[in-house]
Amino acid sequence: MTTRTAEGALPLERLLGKASATALEKYLGLRTVAELLNYFPRRYLNRGELTPISGLPFDEDVTLIARVLSVSNRRMRQRKGSITDVVISDDTSAGTGTLKISFFNGWRAEKELRPGARAMFSGKVGFFNRALTLTNPDYVLLDDEGTAESVALAPIPVYPAVAKLPSWKIGNAISALLDAVQLDALSDPLPAEILSREKFLALDQAYLMIHRPANTEQWQRARDRFRYQEALLLQTALARRRAQTKAQHAVARPGLSDGLLAAFDAALPFTLTDGQRAVGEQISAELAAGAGDSAASSEGPMHRLLQGEVGSGKTLVALRAMLQVIDSGGQAALLAPTEVLAAQHYQSIRKTLGPLAEAGMLGGDEQGTQLALLTGTMNTAAKKASLLAAASGQAGIVIGTHALLSDQVQFFDLGLIVVDEQHRFGVEQRDALRLKAAHPPHLLVMTATPIPRTVAMTVFGDLETSVLKELPAGRAPISSFVVGLAENPGWSRRIWQRSREEIDAGHQVYVVCPRIGEQEGSEAASGDEPEDSAGESRELTSVIEMVEQLRREPSLVGCRIEALHGKLDPAEKSRVMADFAAGLVHVLVSTTVIEVGVDVPNATLMVIMDADRFGISQLHQLRGRVGRGGLPGTALLVTELEPEHPSRRRIDAVAATTDGFALSQEDLKLRREGDILGASQSGGRSALRLLRVLDHEELIEQARADASALIAADPTLSAHPDLEEAIEASLNPEKEAFLERG
Template sequence: MRTTESQLPLERLLGKASAGAIEKNLGLGTVGELLLYFPRRYLNRGELTPINGLPFDEEVTLIARVVSVNSRRMRQRKGSITDVVVADDSASGAGSLKISFFNGWRAEKELRPGLRAMFSGKVGFFNRALTLTNPDYVLIDADGVDAELAKAPIPVYPATAKLPSWKIGNAVAALLDAVELDDFPDPVPQETSRREGFIGLPEAFRMIHRPADAGQWQQARERFRYQEALVLQTALARRRAQTAAQQAVSRPGLEHGLLAEFDAALPFTLTGGQQTVGRELAGELAAESPMHRLLQGEVGSGKTLVALRAMLQVIDSGGQAALLAPTEVLASQHYQSIRRTLGPLAEGGMLGGHESGTQVVLLTGTMPAAAKKEALLAAASGQAGIVIGTHALLSDQVQFFDLGLIVVDEQHRFGVEQRDALRAKAAHPPHLLVMTATPIPRTVAMTVFGDLETSVLRELPAGRAPISTFVVGLAENPAWFSRLWQRSREEIEAGHQVYVVCPRIGETEGAESSSGDEPDDSGPDTGAPDGGEDGRSMASVLEVVEQLRQEPALSGCRIEALHGRLDPAEKSRVMADFAAGSIQVLVSTTVVEVGVDVHNATLMVILDADRFGISQLHQLRGRVGRGGLPGTALLVTELEPGHPSRRRLDAVAATTDGFELSQEDLKLRREGDILGANQSGGRSTLRLLRVLEHESVIEMARADANRIIAADPELAAHPALREAIDASLNPEKEAFLERG
């Protein structure tokens, strides 16, 4: 295959120094990669940037007018400081910013009052005012500028501290003048471009990087946005087709087997949603191509029961099922819950067990050697039909007799390599069921989980009581803190139990990380600020336990701690005692976020709730109201009512609809690295596509991609599209699309 100009290394056209800086700071190495590095926004040369709206502690690019320039000698060391005050000409006069240059002789000479310049740097804070220190800059009012160019929008590229926007723009401009854009392969089929009226690829590159007016870059963005969606959706469609072509072992079950016995013994009727999804899974398990299904549902919607019925169907067909859970607490909860639910059916071959039953075993990294050896033997011999475990399931020691179904709980906590390691333990491609209790917006599911068929459980089983959620603002009502424990006592007096959740384990550690194979007892997720950055201390389990043991309102109550650093035996003992009702108040980290099922717990107090993201808060409150008793969640915060982080708390208090909250969560957190491991915040791998804003584009691209793959599975007639997938979705990134 010939090398196109888009594949040329940047060094060939830009020189070693410029290409090296771009590679180091942006990770871009070829002509095509840099031309696909699009401007984030555009500045109008005639308009100054509103200074009051600048974000703190972020890299910014702005146009401002120089008001004054003053230099002074430094007292403590050699050299001088040049202070430049710039303004945005706002009517209130509030739009000003002080910029400091250390030994800024060039700035002192060039930045004369009245001139406009473009500055790029990180916004700081000093003496109660925003500042820039040693920013890069370029003059806008330069002499000899062409009149037409002076009207053109200025592209602003996502920049770094060492590579400002205009240096990226200069490199892009050099490429536009040096390469033959007509030779670039176009991933968008010609018939699609004609149908949608898209401009050609060469023109699109010129108009997005060097627009004459706003209309040009908008037109180019539309075209590239669709191109991005098409490349992504074609990769997913190709993966779905490859999965469908694999040969799996059919697991149709038995008419009078273990599943039938289980269903007959159920003391309640399955919800309509559970029955519908159950039929979907049953049909796919009976097929000879592997099932790849995402099961998402509300907290408490009965996903585990649906998954258990699928496991029993596989066991009836002679296979085994593995359930992979992210933490020891959750794995242990699944083990105990499934054994309790199955009863004698989980004691096959044992005294008192059912003659057609199976065995359920637990495997975690911190189990005693003898218990681990017994579990390994049961899995390898086929004696255990259901093997539940943490990351310990992935070790080379673990072997299965006939692994037919993999169930991954809370999928976002596992890397692709971990899921592949479990898959590799099966003799034939196993069926896959991925579960998440965090509802996913439809557009995100189409984009991120597009190679999985999706099932949704929306209705809650009978007996699930509503959960009332309230924001407890201590800033405006300090006295409410003592009322929390009086309210807790009222629940305890009524015979119920209370959770108290804290963001940290203890006072001394920084970011938490658990020992053993339990990586997720790590405090708040990235939807909330990191602990301590704003100077506020966070509630910790160890401190709160001691405080509550001294709290008069809770006198006589048994109060215990639960967190990821406890000894496994101690952890199990605490959970067993809480489940048995002998512990009245459980103070814990987020280890109770998923899977923990104590029906008598009716109140959850979440301290420093603003430290958690929306999905975590929604998960946490799902631990109460599980036994037919009304549940209450109190979101405690010391933030002022107008603080942006309180918006998350207000959103959670306003609705119990997880799908509605997931939309709000994505808006607040931004999309993050959609294709990468980083699932929230930060810069997205997606360039122009925004999964909430561009649903119609994603749907159109998905339909087009399905048609293309149906007619041409290997993309033989679409080499440019195939090359674009290979270039933009390298093996590492494409693997992240494989959410199983």
């Protein structure tokens, strides 16, 4: 270890003492000099940005100085914890105003913000109980004589903090560290030519200016340097992974001109869309790469992300790729996130292939293959049959859930892995399946969640990306409407009358609820509740209650109404889904278990209760379950929130467009970026500190180009040891997993 490396790796205890170092490790996970120096402020408080309470703008970030009038604490009704309410007042030339601020589990705020205390508050103005508010704002206590005019001119750094370690204590620790460490002895990961080209600050200057800025320009220059550095580390790690993948020798799978794929294409009762044909040709060429030279491809295995709108025909593209691999003597595995989706894929592909899926069976096509399904709840006999079919090669396509990753599962010759809904799986699952192949298998991952280009470039940077935007012929448009019960309470009865109209026309209805039952948690959202609705006491609709209500609903007399959710016995779940698919169930009341893959062409209406409790992408996915059979689909987004409530913005956005890519941009604006990127998998903080994939496209593209050039010239980074060391330090296995989760 060099002297420069050693300086950054020094334990904090050596420079800050045991008490401070212990607190930083316990509450923030920071152990070394480099880790604390790279714990950057989340924002800065500036005197020139102060806003009087009387002039607060809604939904904007503000900074204000105020005195505490009162502090109170109350328990939350719907979940564990408490809310600390602080009423503050200012006295400016613009007039006196008061504001209530809320802190969730705000023990520190309750202790520090006593009546009479003066502080600078910074946060986004929200709306609650028909009044403007700040929720969990950052704050800095000021001396009592401190006024807006006497606050120091230098910007005040505000650090991401926890209750037991507030921003000011973190700032004190960093300030002490800056005085104790030899900043010019730290190794700089940025290559000298890039530093010179971009006129970036030297590393020691950048650390001083980001933590102790004398003015706004200083922290902005430092931030720009560290933001690019973050992008370069990320893109170099991905470029190295792409290079390693290309260096592997995959078995080429060129297919046959008169094989299973040709027979399937000849029997298709419709024409492929231009997009399906173009992406199919691209995938086919990558599967076949190197076939003319030898059995091993010099190009490495295919690693491709296929994204497309709900109903764009991704599964058909994947199926044609699987058939090409089977024609080449290999097998394909399709990994699905849920048993419902795995069973749906199995039935759908079996129906699509017809006799071609029944090789060796009575009436089967001799050119065909067989399918096997493997899930965790299958009985022993069925599981043994599927395991044998996979291991012997009898099954060309093996479809399953996480059960495919079991040590019991073996393949005869696994040539292609297809992962459906990539964001449901981590890198560990993908690798576990890869290891079951004798040679590096080709990989195709699919997602129906539209991904902005910069997210794909950052999160899926080791995969080539294909996009299907065109919907196949016969897909009907989906109309979406916000049903606001706060302003139109009479519409609640009209929802079920509208449902009966669809049923009388021979169609079926989905009703989606955020909860299973009274004591059950939500299946609605994969992340936290929306921040602007936290602490509300309204009762959310549950599947069990809704089924009982609808069975008593006069408009639905004579209709069969059934429930579907994740707590049901698997056999019951399969029975209900099969009956709904067969048209025997008129109304299916469900959680988001039907979010992806469920395909019932006769379902034309979806009613989403408490739609404000779902994310934008989830609402878009859900409504994609209707309008799948050539019949127009309708989605009713039901909410009890007032029209001016911030959460209404999400459902208004979904109702306004069916363009999933436009919605994904809106989703990124409204949600924490860490959630979008899947970083909540490792501790809740985004693995991105300063980089924002939606805002910094040009910078990411530049870093990607620089990284590709660096790896092309120096695949092992032997000429750039400081860069390699920084990548290893910042992208440990836990954080690197986030790159592939998306």
